[in-house]
Amino acid sequence: MPKAKKQHKRFKKFWIRTKLLEADVLVCVGSRKQFNKYFNSVFGEDGIHEDENFVGIVFEYSPPDIIGHFYVVWVESLDQGLDDYGTLAHEVTHLVDRIFETHNIPAGLESTELRASCSAFFQSQILAEYSKTKQLSINKKWGIHDE
Secondary structure, three states: OOOOOOOOOOOEEEEEEEOOOOEEEEEEEOOHHHHHHHHHHHHOOOOOOOOOOOOEEEEEEOOOOOOOOEEEEEEOOOOOOHHHHHHHHHHHHHHHHHHHHHOOOOOOHHHHHHHHHHHHHHHHHHHHHHHOOOOOOOOHHHOOOOO
């Protein structure tokens, strides 16, 4: 979702997990530069190309030498008000679409209530975790040792 640049606070990262959909989600909030620095230091590769003009993204990541994958949600900010909440809602929609696709849950009226409930769950969990002052420890399941 394209937007104007904003001032950035400290980079935050945390996990959202749900057993219902078997989804681990790494959420990162901060500038693109901060995100790429973190992603490169932990995973050895870039997360977002610098020439891309957007303030949020969702993608799946499969760490080398580990079976499985997790989802990554990056948003530039959650401190600037309604625009940031709109960006989060936009990215959570992509997240839920990817998770549903992984589980072969069809898009359509038959799954719209489940899709809406999952979107509400992820958005509320992300906002709740973001508002905590203490950063969560990254799950060693994914071989991440960055703290």
